[in-house]
Amino acid sequence: MSVAAAAETAFPDVERLPDRPDPPPALQMLDGTPVTTARQWRDKRRPELVALFQWYMYGTTPPAPKITATLDKVTDVLEGRAKMKQVSIRFGPPGRDRDGRINLLLFAPTRRSGPAPVFLGLNFQGNHATFDHPDVMLPTAWLPDRFEGVKDGQATDAGRGTEAGRWPIARAIDRGYAVATFYHGDIKIDRPQWDGAPELYFRPGQTAPQEHEWGTIAAWAWGLSRAADYLVDDPDVDGRRMIVIGHSRNGKTALLAGALDERFAIVIPSQAGCGGTSPARGTVGESVQRINTAFPHWFNDAFPKFNNQVQKLPFDQHCLMALVAPRPLLLTNAAEDQWANPTGQFQMLKLAEPVYGLLGVEGCGAEQVPAENHLVNTRLGYFIRPGKHDMTKVEWSAWLDFADRQLPRN
Ligand code: GCU
Numbered sequence: 001m002s003v004a005a006a007a008e009t010a011f012p013d014v015e016r017l018p019d020r021p022d023p024p025p026a027l028q029m030l031d032g033t034p035v036t037t038a039r040q041w042r043d044k045r046r047p048e049l050v051a052l053f054q055w056y057m058y059g060t061t062p063p064a065p066k067i068t069a070t071l072d073k074v075t076d077v078l079e080g081r082a083k084m085k086q087v088s089i090r091f092g093p094p095g096r097d098r099d100g101r102i103n104l105l106l107f108a109p110t111r112r113s114g115p116a117p118v119f120l121g122l123n124f125q126g127n128h129a130t131f132d133h134p135d136v137m138l139p140t141a142w143l144p145d146r147f148e149g150v151k152d153g154q155a156t157d158a159g160r161g162t163e164a165g166r167w168p169i170a171r172a173i174d175r176g177y178a179v180a181t182f183y184h185g186d187i188k189i190d191r192p193q194w195d196g197a198p199e200l201y202f203r204p205g206q207t208a209p210q211e212h213e214w215g216t217i218a219a220w221a222w223g224l225s226r227a228a229d230y231l232v233d234d235p236d237v238d239g240r241r242m243i244v245i246g247h248s249r250n251g252k253t254a255l256l257a258g259a260l261d262e263r264f265a266i267v268i269p270s271q272a273g274c275g276g277t278s279p280a281r282g283t284v285g286e287s288v289q290r291i292n293t294a295f296p297h298w299f300n301d302a303f304p305k306f307n308n309q310v311q312k313l314p315f316d317q318h319c320l321m322a323l324v325a326p327r328p329l330l331l332t333n334a335a336e337d338q339w340a341n342p343t344g345q346f347q348m349l350k351l352a353e354p355v356y357g358l359l360g361v362e363g364c365g366a367e368q369v370p371a372e373n374h375l376v377n378t379r380l381g382y383f384i385r386p387g388k389h390d391m392t393k394v395e396w397s398a399w400l401d402f403a404d405r406q407l408p409r410n
Contacts, residue, residue, distance in 0.1 A: 182227060
């Protein structure tokens with residue numbers, strides 16, 4: 001039975017859910033049964049949480065399609081220290097006259113002994129914005145005009161390199177890592193219209209996802225898994241050492257992708273905030289009601305029913321973090337970014353810890369939010385820097401140090 005069909009018989013309407021002012025424990029089934037063994041976690045509670053998050057918040061996704069990949073272009077970059085590959089990943093679905101397509105931009109270090117671990121993350125403004133090189137193809141999907149170099153929804157050459165500060169490729173390459181990225185609009189544009197993967201999967205006559213079907217964040221996360229489908233077969237990268245990263249809305253997406261897809265060896269949501277790493281029941285920063293109002297397309301159509309009654313949510317975001325267990329998870333934050341509630345995120349991380357304990361691995365090596373610029377480099381990691389909401393080389397330093405220590409060895 002599909003997740004959706006199973007949930008329909010098992011999960012009550014929002015109004016019939018009990019009030020739970022405190023975050024529901026990760027190690028307790030929806031019916032109250034305590035979860036006391038690793039087996040019970042894996043066989044019962046983990047699938048239940050996946051289904052709950054899909055049903056009430058992010059939406060269900062189609063099964064993984066078979067992808068086909070074409071290497072469009074290879075360019076030597078960074079004085080020969082890296083090769084830049086551009087790959088089209090077509091994801092169907094079968095029986096349609098046109099394919100969905102991700103244009104993946106991949107940088108792989110050339111001076112290395114074997115396949116490189118790879119950071120994979122979505123970008124906001126197109127591949128051409130992440131790395132200033134004339135070979136990088138411009139996106140064809142719609143982009144917001146507020147981004148530099150975008151005219152009437154289309155990217156132009158003037159946008160080249162405008163997001164490069166967020167993507168210190170040379171630094172990652174020189175530390176032995178590959179970096180892969182694609183524009184999130186390849187999967188689904190960031191506005192309340194369903195062009196892209198959702199539309200391709202509509203049944204005849206359907207014009208919007210149904211109540212429990214995927215919103216934009218679930219679609220983006222599903223797209224990251226399609227990129228992973230390709231990366232596991234790319235000889236330049238090590239498919240057992242893929243690190244999923246993302247900033248802000250792309251960070252919410254990285255956490256969801258890492259929670260659902262266990263091929264991601266490390267999960268790093270950065271400044272992800274509401275709907276990602278911060279508590280739905282929190283009182284600092286963005287609320288569930290605000291996010292559903294400002295971004296009605298990010299979650300499914302069940303989630304707004306919690307706007308004025310977040311205490312009815314049968315989970316909080318620590319449960320999504322717990323789905324990453326036993327794999328390493330790092331939250332990175334900025335002190336001035338209170339909209340994303342950095343302290344609330346730390347509390348969520350701590351509430352995920354019992355699951356790591358049950359699975360017999362270390363949790364978080366801190367009892368409170370660490371000092372600024374100090375990386376808590378334990379399996380449940382945390383980092384906060386001074387300054388504003390952004391993705392900078394300071395985050396990247398923390399991510400690289402975390403990966404050096406936490407990646408599984410070959
Ligand atoms: C808004 C939104 C956040 C989101 C952020 C971003 O601030 O309220 O939830 O994380 O945009 O994606 O930059």
